[in-house]
Amino acid sequence: MGALRGGESAGAEGARHQGLKWLVRRGLRRLYYRTPLRWRGLLLQFAFRLRPSWFRHHPSFQRQWADMPDPADSGLTVLSEAADGPVQAPGRIALHCHLFYADLLGEFLGQLQAMPYPFDLYVSVPTDELAGRCSKDFGALAKVRQLKVSVVANRGRDIAPMLVEFGAVLAGYDFIGHIQSKKSLYNGGATQGWREYLLQGLLGSPENVRRIFGLFQRDPGLGMIYPQTHVSVPYYAFSWLANRDQGARLCSRLGVAMPSDYFDFPAGSMFWARGESLRPLFELQLGLEDFPPEQGQTDGTTAHALERLLGWVPTARGYRTCIIADEVHPSWSPFRVDQQYLARSSATFDRIEQDAGLRLVAFDIFDTLLVRPLLEADHTKQLIALRLGREDGDVFSRCRGPAEAQARQLAGRDVGLTEIYRQFQRLSACDEHRLARIRAEEEAVEIASVSPRTEVVALLRRAVAAGRRVILISDMFLERSVIETMLARHDISGWQQLYLSGERGVRKDDGRLYDLMLAEEAVRGDQVLMVGDNERSDLQIPVDRFGAQVLHVLKARDLARCLPDYRGWIKSLQRLEEGAPGQALNRELTAGLLVRRHLNKIADFHAEDADLLGGDAFRTGFNIVGPVLVSFCDWVLEQARQDGIEDLYFLAREGQLIKQVYDAWSAGRREAPRSHYLQVSRRAVNVPTLETFEDALAIAREVFHSGPAASFLYERYGLRLSGERWDDIHRRGIWRAGRPLEVQARDVRRIEPLLRELFPDMQVEAAQEKAALLSYLEQQGLVSAQHAAVVDVGYSGTIQKALNRLGSGPVDGYYMATSDAIGKGLPASVRARGCFVDEGEPVSAGSRMLSDSFELEKLLSSDDAQVRKYVLGDSGDLAREFKSLSAEECQSRAIRTELQRGCMAFVAEAVALRQQLHPGFTVPPEVADALYTRLILAHLGQRGGVTTRIILDDDYCGRGLIS
Numbered sequence: 001m002g003a004l005r006g007g008e009s010a011g012a013e014g015a016r017h018q019g020l021k022w023l024v025r026r027g028l029r030r031l032y033y034r035t036p037l038r039w040r041g042l043l044l045q046f047a048f049r050l051r052p053s054w055f056r057h058h059p060s061f062q063r064q065w066a067d068m069p070d071p072a073d074s075g076l077t078v079l080s081e082a083a084d085g086p087v088q089a090p091g092r093i094a095l096h097c098h099l100f101y102a103d104l105l106g107e108f109l110g111q112l113q114a115m116p117y118p119f120d121l122y123v124s125v126p127t128d129e130l131a132g133r134c135s136k137d138f139g140a141l142a143k144v145r146q147l148k149v150s151v152v153a154n155r156g157r158d159i160a161p162m163l164v165e166f167g168a169v170l171a172g173y174d175f176i177g178h179i180q181s182k183k184s185l186y187n188g189g190a191t192q193g194w195r196e197y198l199l200q201g202l203l204g205s206p207e208n209v210r211r212i213f214g215l216f217q218r219d220p221g222l223g224m225i226y227p228q229t230h231v232s233v234p235y236y237a238f239s240w241l242a243n244r245d246q247g248a249r250l251c252s253r254l255g256v257a258m259p260s261d262y263f264d265f266p267a268g269s270m271f272w273a274r275g276e277s278l279r280p281l282f283e284l285q286l287g288l289e290d291f292p293p294e295q296g297q298t299d300g301t302t303a304h305a306l307e308r309l310l311g312w313v314p315t316a317r318g319y320r321t322c323i324i325a326d327e328v329h330p331s332w333s334p335f336r337v338d339q340q341y342l343a344r345s346s347a348t349f350d351r352i353e354q355d356a357g358l359r360l361v362a363f364d365i366f367d368t369l370l371v372r373p374l375l376e377a378d379h380t381k382q383l384i385a386l387r388l389g390r391e392d393g394d395v396f397s398r399c400r401g402p403a404e405a406q407a408r409q410l411a412g413r414d415v416g417l418t419e420i421y422r423q424f425q426r427l428s429a430c431d432e433h434r435l436a437r438i439r440a441e442e443e444a445v446e447i448a449s450v451s452p453r454t455e456v457v458a459l460l461r462r463a464v465a466a467g468r469r470v471i472l473i474s475d476m477f478l479e480r481s482v483i484e485t486m487l488a489r490h491d492i493s494g495w496q497q498l499y500l501s502g503e504r505g506v507r508k509d510d511g512r513l514y515d516l517m518l519a520e521e522a523v524r525g526d527q528v529l530m531v532g533d534n535e536r537s538d539l540q541i542p543v544d545r546f547g548a549q550v551l552h553v554l555k556a557r558d559l560a561r562c563l564p565d566y567r568g569w570i571k572s573l574q575r576l577e578e579g580a581p582g583q584a585l586n587r588e589l590t591a592g593l594l595v596r597r598h599l600n601k602i603a604d605f606h607a608e609d610a611d612l613l614g615g616d617a618f619r620t621g622f623n624i625v626g627p628v629l630v631s632f633c634d635w636v637l638e639q640a641r642q643d644g645i646e647d648l649y650f651l652a653r654e655g656q657l658i659k660q661v662y663d664a665w666s667a668g669r670r671e672a673p674r675s676h677y678l679q680v681s682r683r684a685v686n687v688p689t690l691e692t693f694e695d696a697l698a699i700a701r702e703v704f705h706s707g708p709a710a711s712f713l714y715e716r717y718g719l720r721l722s723g724e725r726w727d728d729i730h731r732r733g734i735w736r737a738g739r740p741l742e743v744q745a746r747d748v749r750r751i752e753p754l755l756r757e758l759f760p761d762m763q764v765e766a767a768q769e770k771a772a773l774l775s776y777l778e779q780q781g782l783v784s785a786q787h788a789a790v791v792d793v794g795y796s797g798t799i800q801k802a803l804n805r806l807g808s809g810p811v812d813g814y815y816m817a818t819s820d821a822i823g824k825g826l827p828a829s830v831r832a833r834g835c836f837v838d839e840g841e842p843v844s845a846g847s848r849m850l851s852d853s854f855e856l857e858k859l860l861s862s863d864d865a866q867v868r869k870y871v872l873g874d875s876g877d878l879a880r881e882f883k884s885l886s887a888e889e890c891q892s893r894a895i896r897t898e899l900q901r902g903c904m905a906f907v908a909e910a911v912a913l914r915q916q917l918h919p920g921f922t923v924p925p926e927v928a929d930a931l932y933t934r935l936i937l938a939h940l941g942q943r944g945g946v947t948t949r950i951i952l953d954d955d956y957c958g959r960g961l962i963s
Helices: 002-034 035-048 059-063 101-113 128-139 159-165 194-204 206-218 241-254 275-282 303-315 345-355 377-388 390-411 418-429 434-448 454-465 480-489 512-519 534-548 557-562 564-575 583-598 617-643 653-665 681-691 692-698 709-717 725-729 748-780 798-804 853-861 893-916 925-938
Strands: 075-077 091-098 119-125 143-152 177-181 224-227 270-273 320-324 361-362 469-474 499-500 529-533 549-552 647-651 674-678 702-705 742-743 788-792 812-816 832-838 867-872 878-882
Touching: 059 925, 091 101, 091 159, 101 128, 101 194, 119 128, 128 143, 159 303, 177 194, 177 275, 194 206, 206 224, 206 270, 224 275, 224 303, 241 303, 241 534, 270 275, 270 303, 275 303, 303 320, 303 583, 361 454, 377 390, 377 434, 377 583, 390 418, 390 434, 418 434, 434 480, 454 469, 469 512, 480 499, 480 512, 499 512, 512 534, 529 534, 534 549, 557 564, 557 583, 564 583, 564 925, 583 617, 583 893, 583 925, 617 653, 617 788, 617 812, 617 832, 617 853, 617 893, 617 925, 647 653, 653 674, 653 788, 653 893, 681 692, 681 702, 681 709, 681 748, 681 798, 681 867, 692 709, 692 748, 702 709, 709 742, 709 748, 748 878, 788 798, 798 812, 812 853, 812 878, 832 925, 853 878, 853 925
Parallel strands: 075 320, 091 119, 091 177, 119 143, 224 320, 361 469, 361 529, 469 499, 529 549, 647 674, 647 788, 788 812, 812 832
Antiparallel strands: 177 270, 224 270, 702 742, 867 878
């Protein structure tokens, strides 16, 4: 009982606090609107500082943070524009220099003279002779406090000396630099200038170094700084290539997650770092024996894996990375995917017809010809487990992975699904019938999950038409019959041979399947063009080992991780909590639909292809409007089921598109309520409900921006006064001629005399309109409906409240967002719920659904004119009176058509995914909300967008046409 009393006390205190906040805010609003316009901004800023928590949903408050970057995301920094750094060193600094080539001593000596701070220098060299020269020359540097030169074995390149020889002492410094005498002789000068570029970026001049340390000093969360990759380094170097197995073992030892296929790291292994950010690498306690003997390896060694982890370990520990932008060869991509992959022209493919020496075109299958709506291919197994149900799904999740690993280990080669399920049966003790059911479900999901990558399929058809021999080659456990079914379903034909690792027992990713294929096809590697997505098995091995030509097609999910918009959004999804069962998978599938739609191109890219947030109307419809409305309509279905609603009335005009999405999403669901389109507006329902003078005041209290009084009276009450009537009003001092009318903060005291004068006119108009409106509502079945709800964007439920007052109720309401005023004026038995924002409280932090609601209305707007009122003719015929559309509004129709086409294209793909692959699929509200919020922030950041080209009127609030 004591706890209960305490709760009551806390609740009462909270209520008093809320009441006080409401009173203060009301007073401040009145003060704000009485303040001259030129001072309002300063007043607003003062209020934000005084009580920021009160204004967290205010658009001006949120706009201050619109351009803040995602702190977890790597970005490019123009160092020449950075502020000057500290005069004194911000901590103890050590620099490790690995000098393998003696002829570069002078170059390194010159670069180290740029150090403006005292530092300790650790140098590793291969010979005693070079050690002596280094001791003499480096020892003469003015800023070197302590010098240590060590002769090291030629093992582990520059990485082993840093971690093995000097790791224990380097770990004690606040800041660590690492440079090396890189020449990359193996590539015949292809990367000439790489070393010089990195050294110039990290040292170069005292001013340069001070700016770098200024970045560290200003941001304690900054872990590493290094230059953007050199213009000569290929983008695919930022994948694991031959280093995946080594990387997995090292990540396991380090206790960090394995990074995705593409990630940032200092290619060339030169950097400045905060010492603490690299601590796990120093604590590995590696020895020289962990590094293979030097044999001219170009990849696949411990050093190459550690080079990648230099960039990943600080990120995994929560530190940020700063990448110094190349100002000579500018590129927005840290690893230059824009200059290399996105710059590809379709003319690249002409070699298929023109290369006389080409005898064979080989295509990978998965992620090349066939793609899935997933960001991780292995997550298909999660879909299988969900579709199997709890009992079989648990068995599948527990046994499927180990069964595949054991089957490979026992066979000593690659295996197919038959061998995998033999081990699955042994591990699970399933009977034959259950085993067959589980396997059949896996195969069915695999088949249903794939769709064609149209541009690559077109390339295959082009090769066939050119008379080339075309083969398919894949590392895959699925049986031939399953893969052939997939290919046939999507009309991928014309190929002459299919090489599968599970069938042949050897794999592409170790080169042996290529050996087998080349022997059977009787061709040399240089006579083959390999088309595929895997950087190791489809690119590196064919080129390095067999001398083949390659055409690399990035996985759509990897391209997404290379594009700032997509990358930041996908990272934000991955940081969300797991949520309900299947919630994380639905987030991934939503992202997968967007990625699959837009990022499977292989040439002739345009700027908008990289834009998650739109760029063109179709893309905005697909990426923003479609996901938002699918999420909302799914929520409406669930709320209606819980509340026993049988009829849903979608309110004009935004409800037109919402209803279209609802009808598509709910098709085939027997429990789905019937849908109706209700052509009403605030104006059309407010006047018919007017009975008392207080009703007239309530209609007036909504915001009206400064404008003619005649416009206000017509828009709010349908009144048109004659000139004589106005003259009389002016003469009697009720309203001054030419005086603008404005309503702010619900304050109508100044216009109350005018409203009282015209109240009898309002009553006459209201009586006429009420009869007509009731006739329309009866035609729509709303008057007699027992379990009905309106569906709309939101926000205060004006139309819902009017419908309930008219006696056509109870009528519940389902909205995208509701304000804290939603409950005022609603009967206690009537429900009003918000999907993304409920009673002013966002379901997801930072939601802009309510604070930037007019942009949402633009996205959902209709070509139809707004209905003003309903009219009954002398014979009882019902007619509608519409507002006329301006020429400017009509110009938005083409944009709106494309916007809605994109929206419905997303809906169609989402419906197909739910029906064919994952019955539990929906767009989680937090994902839809985040997409809309990102769109709004992009607009605030002056990136433009589709909504700026859509024009709507807001005459009801006195704003006229708004773009």
